[in-house]
Amino acid sequence: xxxxxxxxxxxxxxxxxxxxxxxxxxxxxxxxxxxxxxxxxxxxxxxxxxxxxxxxxxxxxxxxxxxxxxxxxxxxxxxxxxxxxxxxxxxxxxxxxxxxxxxxxxxxxxxxxxxxxxxxxxxxxxxxxxxxxxxxxxxxxxxxxxxxxxxxxxxxxxxxxxxxxxxxxxxxxxxxxxxxxxxxxxxxxxxxxxxxxxxxxxxxxxxxxxxxxxxxxxxxxxxxxxxxxxxxxxxxxxxxxxxxxxxxxxxxxxxxxxxxxxxxxxxxxxxxxxxxx
Amino acid sequence: xxxxxxxxxxxxxxxxxxxxxxxxxxxxxxxxxxxxxxxxxxxxxxxxxxxxxxxxxxxxxxxxxxxxxxxxxxxxxxxxxxxxxxxxxxxx
Numbered sequence: 001x002x003x004x005x006x007x008x009x010x011x012x013x014x015x016x017x018x019x020x021x022x023x024x025x026x027x028x029x030x031x032x033x034x035x036x037x038x039x040x041x042x043x044x045x046x047x048x049x050x051x052x053x054x055x056x057x058x059x060x061x062x063x064x065x066x067x068x069x070x071x072x073x074x075x076x077x078x079x080x081x082x083x084x085x086x087x088x089x090x091x092x093x094x095x096x097x098x099x100x101x102x103x104x105x106x107x108x109x110x111x112x113x114x115x116x117x118x119x120x121x122x123x124x125x126x127x128x129x130x131x132x133x134x135x136x137x138x139x140x141x142x143x144x145x146x147x148x149x150x151x152x153x154x155x156x157x158x159x160x161x162x163x164x165x166x167x168x169x170x171x172x173x174x175x176x177x178x179x180x181x182x183x184x185x186x187x188x189x190x191x192x193x194x195x196x197x198x199x200x201x202x203x204x205x206x207x208x209x210x211x212x213x214x215x216x217x218x219x220x221x222x223x224x225x226x227x228x229x230x231x232x233x234x235x236x237x238x239x240x241x242x243x244x245x246x247x248x249x250x251x252x253x254x255x256x257x258x259x260x261x262x263x264x265x266x267x268x269x270x271x272x273x274x275x276x277x
Numbered sequence: 278x279x280x281x282x283x284x285x286x287x288x289x290x291x292x293x294x295x296x297x298x299x300x301x302x303x304x305x306x307x308x309x310x311x312x313x314x315x316x317x318x319x320x321x322x323x324x325x326x327x328x329x330x331x332x333x334x335x336x337x338x339x340x341x342x343x344x345x346x347x348x349x350x351x352x353x354x355x356x357x358x359x360x361x362x363x364x365x366x367x368x369x
Contacts, residue, residue, distance in 0.1 A: 221313050238306070242292040
């Protein structure tokens with residue numbers, strides 16, 4: 001059975017499957033994120049029929065999936081009229097059996113790994129933010145905003161200037177010995193350019209669309225509240241809630257936080273270049 | 278028991294940190310709501326150690342802020358009741 005390893009941030013996920021079509025799609029989609037490192041998580045993909053699990057308790061539910069507990073183990077069920085899928089976790093949350101009736105493996109490219117990250121990332125001193133990451137003049141810029149907040153706009157303007165876009169929608173932040181690094185992820189928004197590069201970053205910029213360009217230092221508490229509103233973390237228990245809180249607190253304490261009012265044209269990058277010389 | 282002789286205690290299921298002399302407190306049972314305390318409330322928060330009674334906290338505030346004891350007592354009672362209502366502390 002071929003083993004494919006994908007590394008996003010500092011988390012390496014091994015995916016095992018015998019289904020050729022799924023293997024091909026995974027390799028293609030994650031081509032910039034393939035890795036030879038030892039795996040932190042294992043996903044065993046099994047194609048075929050299965051019985052829909054009955055959850056003792058549903059913790060989160062959307063139109064597309066629900067996360068619940070069955071026999072004290074976490075599971076995620078993905079709704080689909082013909083090709084549902086079911087991810088069954090072990091107790092340590094590092095081994096997942098992924099049952100699917102979908103030969104395309106689509107869920108392994110987007111939705112499922114994103115949910116997986118949201119579930120386990122804090123165990124690895126990592127958090128995924130609703131953010132855009134851009135490399136400019138060897139500096140990493142982390143732009144945080146909710147949906148329609150301007151992240152993709154900024155990324156598109158960065159591409160015009162031939163800057164490196166890590167991702168326009170999902171950025172992973174890791175913490176190691178008080179140093180924060182930002183990583184690109186393969187799960188993009190409107191801008192398909194992604195990069196597996198990582199950057200040290202000294203600042204976070206919280207976006208606000210405007211008719212002008214302006215930067216203001218932000219109150220740390222205000223920055224914390226915005227970070228707590230713009231991350232991807234499934235708070236399945238109070239331990240995770242506490243970890244997320246402390247991670248975000250560490251981030252705002254360590255990094256300089258700014259409010260960036262920006263005009264949606266190329267002047268923003270000239271402005272940023274001038275401000276952060 | 279009169280509230281002044283009660284001993285406030287921080288609940289176990291909370292997380293907090295003090296930044297720039299202001300406490301940021303989160304109840305793990307209500308993750309949507311981040312409580313931010315001003316300087317006075319933060320000082321009261323720091324004095325909630327499971328040993329200080331309400332009257333002890335009021336007395337310390339009187340000394341530290343050089344204010345009238347009754348004024349301190351009123352403010353301490355008000356803030357502690359608020360913290361209790363938000364399930365951040367218990368008052369026993």
